[in-house]
Each structure stands twice: as C-alpha cells, then as structure tokens.
Amino acid sequence: MTMSNNIVLGDNQYGKAEVRVVKVTRDTDRHQIEDLNVTSQLRGDFQAAHLQGDNAHIVATDTQKNTIYAFARDGIGSPEAFLLRLSEHFTSGFEWVTGGRWEAEAYTWDRIQAHGSEHDHSFVRKGQEVRTAVVVREGNTTHVISGLKDLTVLKTTQSGFVGYPRDRYTTLPETTDRILATDVSARWRYSTGLDLAGTDFNKSYEDIKALLLEGFTENYSHALQQTLFDMGKKVLEAHSEVDEIKFSMPNKHHFLVDLSPFGLDNPNEVFFAADRPYGLIEATVQRDDTTPAPIAWSGIAGFC
Numbered sequence: 001m002t003m004s005n006n007i008v009l010g011d012n013q014y015g016k017a018e019v020r021v022v023k024v025t026r027d028t029d030r031h032q033i034e035d036l037n038v039t040s041q042l043r044g045d046f047q048a049a050h051l052q053g054d055n056a057h058i059v060a061t062d063t064q065k066n067t068i069y070a071f072a073r074d075g076i077g078s079p080e081a082f083l084l085r086l087s088e089h090f091t092s093g094f095e096w097v098t099g100g101r102w103e104a105e106a107y108t109w110d111r112i113q114a115h116g117s118e119h120d121h122s123f124v125r126k127g128q129e130v131r132t133a134v135v136v137r138e139g140n141t142t143h144v145i146s147g148l149k150d151l152t153v154l155k156t157t158q159s160g161f162v163g164y165p166r167d168r169y170t171t172l173p174e175t176t177d178r179i180l181a182t183d184v185s186a187r188w189r190y191s192t193g194l195d196l197a198g199t200d201f202n203k204s205y206e207d208i209k210a211l212l213l214e215g216f217t218e219n220y221s222h223a224l225q226q227t228l229f230d231m232g233k234k235v236l237e238a239h240s241e242v243d244e245i246k247f248s249m250p251n252k253h254h255f256l257v258d259l260s261p262f263g264l265d266n267p268n269e270v271f272f273a274a275d276r277p278y279g280l281i282e283a284t285v286q287r288d289d290t291t292p293a294p295i296a297w298s299g300i301a302g303f304c
C-alpha cells in the first residue's frame with residue numbers, strides 16, 4: 001500500500017460560537033424581549049490562513065460576534081429570519097465566503113402576571129421547550145431547519161407495550177396500560193424551493209409545536225415509535241413547506257412500585273420515575289419523494 005505524504009487541508013469552517021444576544025424592543029412602555037444564543041460559522045477559501053498564516057480572508061470571529069449584535073439593533077423577528085440575514089451578509093460581503101452555517105437557540109419569556117395583569121417590562125423565563133434554528137448556505141442553495149428540544153410530555157394512559165420477542169434475557173412484563181413520557185427533540189427541514197422571505201417562521205413554529213403536542217395525545221400508543229411517527233405525519237400532512245422531520249425522544253420509564261409489602265394494592269397509581277437508563281427512540285419522517293439534504297443536517301448532533 002502506498003501512502004501519500006502530500007498533506008492538504010480538508011473541510012473547514014470557523015466562526016463565533018454561542019453569542020448570547022438579548023434584544024429589548026422599547027418603542028412603547030410595553031417592552032418586548034427576544035433572547036437568542038447564536039453561532040456563526042463561515043465556509044469558503046481559508047486555505048492561506050491554514051497553510052501560510054495569511055489572514056487576509058479571515059473575517060475575525062470577533063467581527064462575526066459584533067455583526068450579530070449590530071444586526072440585533074434592527075430587531076430579530078424570528079430566529080430563522082435573523083440567521084438568514086446573517087448568511088446573506090457574510091456571503092455577499094466577502095466574495096471568498098461561499099457559504100456557512102448559522103445556528104440559534106431561542107429562549108422564551110412570559111410576562112409576569114402582577115396584580116391581575118401582564119406586566120409591561122418584567123418577565124419570567126418560560127420553563128417549556130427551547131426553540132432551535134439552523135441556516136446552512138452553500139453557493140446559491142440555502143437550507144433552513146427549525147426545531148425544538150426539551151418539550152416534556154406525559155400521558156397517564158392510552159399507552160402499552162406488548163408483542164415484542166421474548167428471549168432468555170427478556171424480563172419486561174407486557175402492559176396495555178402504562179405511563180408514556182418523553183422529552184421531544186424535533187428538527188424539521190423546509191423544502192429548498194421555499195420562499196424564505198415570504199415565510200412566517202414564528203407562525204409555522206407555533207403551529208408545528210401544536211401539531212406535535214396533539215399528535216402525542218391522539219391515538220393509543222403501541223410504542224413510542226408509533227407515537228413518533230404519528231406526530232411527524234401530522235406535521236408533514238399539514239405543512240407542505242416541510243420536507244422531513246427528525247425526532248430524538250427518550251422513553252422516560254415510569255415503573256409501578258410494589259406496594260404489597262405495605263399491604264396496599266397499586267392499580268397504576270404510584271410510580272417510580274427513573275431518570276436512567278432510558279430507551280432512546282430516533283427516526284426521520286419524510287415524504288417518499290423527498291430529495292435528501294445531508295449537508296443541511298451535518299453538524300446537527302443527536303439525530304439519525
């Protein structure tokens with residue numbers, strides 16, 4: 001076997017990670033708040049920097065951070081729209097920047113209810129899910145992937161698990177009535193032909209989140225796998241602009257406690273909520289004619 005000693009630079013990208021930006025809109029006494037964690041990574045011709053120490057093409061990560069703060073001055077709008085603005089800026093402003101990856105987490109704040117009404121400028125962090133967004137640009141192609149994580153849901157019945165193979169290591173009893181609980185992580189990719197400027201990503205997000213929650217409730221669950229598919233199918237049926245949706249969902253087991261030592265029965269009422277190990281159920285739900293977009297997904301960990 002021959003081996004080349006000609007060492008070359010492979011894939012590379014760079015930028016500023018986790019820029020925490022909070023935007024307060026204070027045109028009136030009723031303030032609004034937007035709270036993001038933004039990562040910007042540029043792709044293009046950065047060969048000279050890696051090979052010769054020539055930084056002429058290196059838009060400093062500090063400059064990328066500053067750009068994020070400067071752009072926030074004009075408002076954020078939606079995480080997706082904000083990332084699209086950044087992608088447009090860096091690819092049109094520096095001709096050797098041919099693409100990149102921009103990612104955000106968005107944290108939601110509710111107005112504090114004080115003396116019976118919503119406060120104008122005091123907020124409480126919404127304990128529910130974190131919204132996610134990714135924009136990947138390569139040449140003239142732009143991919144947008146929206147999503148959420150840590151959306152914790154539970155149902156106390158209408159779930160069971162039977163019919164699985166039994167071998168010498170199988171001890172799990174079959175059940176037709178159990179608790180089903182999970183923390184939903186989902187990411188959905190918008191079709192590449194989408195009118196990005198004309199899309200209301202905030203509305204789309206709220207609607208898809210509602211569909212995911214409804215999908216969790218609707219049918220008897222024979223397995224978390226089936227519930228996952230139900231949830232994804234609902235989203236794709238209602239949103240033609242979405243090509244595929246990926247899920248990663250832990251099966252948060254709730255074990256019935258044996259109360260018989262205390263002379264008590266336990267008709268599915270008292271459970272031990274185990275935090276580990278957990279089942280981990282992952283799948284993509286997609287249209288059968290969807291064109292795969294591996295470049296859009298690369299860099300997103302924890303999904304299959």
Ligand SMILES: O=c1[nH]c(=O)c2[nH]c(=O)[nH]c2[nH]1
Binds near residue numbers: 222223224225279
């Ligand atoms: O919904 C489930 N899916 C599984 O794959 C599985 N495996 C298991 O032990 N319990 C469950 N529950």
